[in-house]
Amino acid sequence: MKNWVILGGVLLLFVVLVKEWRRQRAPQVFTTTSGQVEMCLFCHQEKPEKVHAREVVGCSPCHLGDPLRTDKALAHRGIVKNPGDLRVADRTCGNPACHPEMPSQVKKSLMATNRGIINTLRRYWGEIPDQPSVRPEDDVAYLLKHPELKSTALDYYRKLCGSCHLWFEKGKFPDFLKEKGGGCVACHLIPGPKEAKHPRLTRKIPTENCVRCHNRSGRIGLTYQGLYEDEGYGTPYLDGDFGEEMLPDGRFVRPIPPDVHFKAGLVCVDCHLKEETMGEGKTYVHFEESVEITCVACHGGDGKTAKGRMVPGIKKEKGNLVFKDKEGRIHPLKAPDPVKCRHPVHRRLSCQACHAKRVPQCFGCHVRMDPQQRQTDKLTGKETPGAWEEFKSYQRLTTPTLGVKGKEIVILVPG
Amino acid sequence: MDPHATGKARSCLSCHASPKTLGLGYGTLSYLGKGRWAFQSSERSQSDLLGLDFPLSALTNLKGEIFVNLSREDLRPFNPEEMKRILRVGLCLKCHQDFSDPVMMNWRPEMRCPVFKE
Amino acid sequence: MKSRVSPWASWGLCASFLLAVITGIIINYPYRAEIPLISTVGIEGTVPFGALFRYLHYYSGQLAFLLLIWHTTEALLGQSYRYRRPFFWTTLISTYPLTLLVLFTGYIIRGDETGLLAGRIAENLALKLPLIGELINRLLFAVMEEGAHRAYLAHVFLSWGLLVGLISWHFRLRRLELQDLALWASVALLLALLFPPSLEFAPLATHAKGPWFFLGIQEALRYFSPYLAGLLFPALPLLLLWLCKWWPKRAALGLLLWHVVYLSFTLVGALR
Numbered sequence: 001m002k003n004w005v006i007l008g009g010v011l012l013l014f015v016v017l018v019k020e021w022r023r024q025r026a027p028q029v030f031t032t033t034s035g036q037v038e039m040c041l042f043c044h045q046e047k048p049e050k051v052h053a054r055e056v057v058g059c060s061p062c063h064l065g066d067p068l069r070t071d072k073a074l075a076h077r078g079i080v081k082n083p084g085d086l087r088v089a090d091r092t093c094g095n096p097a098c099h100p101e102m103p104s105q106v107k108k109s110l111m112a113t114n115r116g117i118i119n120t121l122r123r124y125w126g127e128i129p130d131q132p133s134v135r136p137e138d139d140v141a142y143l144l145k146h147p148e149l150k151s152t153a154l155d156y157y158r159k160l161c162g163s164c165h166l167w168f169e170k171g172k173f174p175d176f177l178k179e180k181g182g183g184c185v186a187c188h189l190i191p192g193p194k195e196a197k198h199p200r201l202t203r204k205i206p207t208e209n210c211v212r213c214h215n216r217s218g219r220i221g222l223t224y225q226g227l228y229e230d231e232g233y234g235t236p237y238l239d240g241d242f243g244e245e246m247l248p249d250g251r252f253v254r255p256i257p258p259d260v261h262f263k264a265g266l267v268c269v270d271c272h273l274k275e276e277t278m279g280e281g282k283t284y285v286h287f288e289e290s291v292e293i294t295c296v297a298c299h300g301g302d303g304k305t306a307k308g309r310m311v312p313g314i315k316k317e318k319g320n321l322v323f324k325d326k327e328g329r330i331h332p333l334k335a336p337d338p339v340k341c342r343h344p345v346h347r348r349l350s351c352q353a354c355h356a357k358r359v360p361q362c363f364g365c366h367v368r369m370d371p372q373q374r375q376t377d378k379l380t381g382k383e384t385p386g387a388w389e390e391f392k393s394y395q396r397l398t399t400p401t402l403g404v405k406g407k408e409i410v411i412l413v414p415g
Numbered sequence: 416m417d418p419h420a421t422g423k424a425r426s427c428l429s430c431h432a433s434p435k436t437l438g439l440g441y442g443t444l445s446y447l448g449k450g451r452w453a454f455q456s457s458e459r460s461q462s463d464l465l466g467l468d469f470p471l472s473a474l475t476n477l478k479g480e481i482f483v484n485l486s487r488e489d490l491r492p493f494n495p496e497e498m499k500r501i502l503r504v505g506l507c508l509k510c511h512q513d514f515s516d517p518v519m520m521n522w523r524p525e526m527r528c529p530v531f532k533e
Numbered sequence: 534m535k536s537r538v539s540p541w542a543s544w545g546l547c548a549s550f551l552l553a554v555i556t557g558i559i560i561n562y563p564y565r566a567e568i569p570l571i572s573t574v575g576i577e578g579t580v581p582f583g584a585l586f587r588y589l590h591y592y593s594g595q596l597a598f599l600l601l602i603w604h605t606t607e608a609l610l611g612q613s614y615r616y617r618r619p620f621f622w623t624t625l626i627s628t629y630p631l632t633l634l635v636l637f638t639g640y641i642i643r644g645d646e647t648g649l650l651a652g653r654i655a656e657n658l659a660l661k662l663p664l665i666g667e668l669i670n671r672l673l674f675a676v677m678e679e680g681a682h683r684a685y686l687a688h689v690f691l692s693w694g695l696l697v698g699l700i701s702w703h704f705r706l707r708r709l710e711l712q713d714l715a716l717w718a719s720v721a722l723l724l725a726l727l728f729p730p731s732l733e734f735a736p737l738a739t740h741a742k743g744p745w746f747f748l749g750i751q752e753a754l755r756y757f758s759p760y761l762a763g764l765l766f767p768a769l770p771l772l773l774l775w776l777c778k779w780w781p782k783r784a785a786l787g788l789l790l791w792h793v794v795y796l797s798f799t800l801v802g803a804l805r
Contacts, residue, residue: 401474
């Protein structure tokens, strides 16, 4: 008995020695400039951009884990790869010392809830009363929590639309879906220099980040950049290859004259305010309740949006309003033509009714569901029976049809 | 919706003489006199495959029948009265091509054309 | 004299306490009271065998406290109070809160979330003491003004004082067998290997938790005034313990009841 105890003790001592020998010791205790212990910096060389500099912020305020440990397994407990994911954003980006008000607002925004898409779809398909209304269940967060909630429209939404919202987990799905979603970083992340080994966070959201989602239905993200998704199947073929540009998801696009604002170098967030994109803490059903930028805010107006907010880019220069874009370039602002635009006979016209000469239009849009096949539910990531496919009869890039919305003549686009 | 395709404005004719813009769809419009119009769609008026009984590019017809559901409650195609008013201007555009023409610039609804017989 | 307490627990307590002092001396070298958290992390992350000795220190301290409870219970059941003169009995009982203070200050001087919270609560409670509150706080805590310095001194001096006092009047250190020491060192070592204790890091936590034996007081503070929950409530068992000499039955019943209450508070606090 006694020998066994001694043997056990010796063995224990041996284990301790081996463990100590294999342990990687840090040369010093690493701290951030504010004096917070951040042992992550011992192993990690990644360098985010200046605002979130490694020496200032460290790693753990964003990526969680245990910054007091040097042992990899212990230090990495509770770590998150993507701090922007809305599931953790309250504790990461939204922590009390950083951006505390943002996560709750963003979670209410249409890009997170998809409320408009879900509500409209279910109304069209006769699943809920045909009156637009704020319903708690028309929300991605709700559907994520309630996978048991089933209906034909929801099945369609989950399988075909379910990848275009901020709850979408970045990197969870293969192919072009890999780059989509990610909560805060869906918009705010851009690739960093290779030697930094860490992407950069930015407030100058590049157009391509928006267009990762805003490229279907009205195709505004494509049209803005002067791209038209056509039915040419990549023709004309050149040198044995497709002669057209291909989107990451495999659709072909051909060049058309871009929007004048794109030509002037403006990106989406030059016009669109943070209250529109990230929400202002209110619950809306449709995007037009959230969108407040108008053409006249800059062109002939006083620089204020429909909700009375000052457009951030508008500056006064020698008595005139000018527009300063995110890159710091100054653009003069043209007022509407006093005769053509302001003639009483055209008083009901929206600016777009005349100034959008060509709009992609998809006629005879329809979907088909094959109950024999299976398709991935983009919310749960699981394959379930029933595969949806979208079809169109024909697609044209042509002058848009006009119609009446309230007291205004607006563009009507099928799709 | 805003298609985000801002550029130089479209021509007068592209609205005032276009059945597509009015919501009638692709086809030919003919003026029958006395404010009456006829429209011949260039598409089949029925689509058996999709189970539709109207041309794909049409939202409405000259009688004001509405073929499609629109996505907002306060959204509608032009009604026959509005279509007639818009198309009437199209008839003027032959001679008074745009707003550089003083007649266009100063036009009021009660004005009558001395040349064109309604 | 017939032994009223089991030798294994008594010598275990002795060995654990000695071990805690020895490991304490070792980790004292790299420790700096001005930068408590940084130097504690440094001990764990940069000093050779540093983590091992810190974990050993932690577990031998915990074992000593747990074995002290065991030892005391046995002594009470064996009616050992009968054979102690009142003065000696009082002195012996006073080692109980002193041991607790050593354990408690040990948490404070880690400088982590648990330690900071424990320090702040202790300071506020000490200040609530009538007349001597200010003095006690200056001797033991004063964390708001002095950081970990005073708690550090208290930790070191109290543990040395306890060791010297107990060796002198309560047991003979030279009778501690080497194999007992080795056995209890192995137990602490095994615990250190299997469950490395962590420094608490929770900058965003809405309610940080103090040391495990403090949770009951922390929970009681939610419902009662600091005076009641923070001073009288924890002082009660010491008083009862002391009174065991004169009213053993009633005091024992009181102790039992108190521990039931404290345990329930601790459970509720732990589950929060």
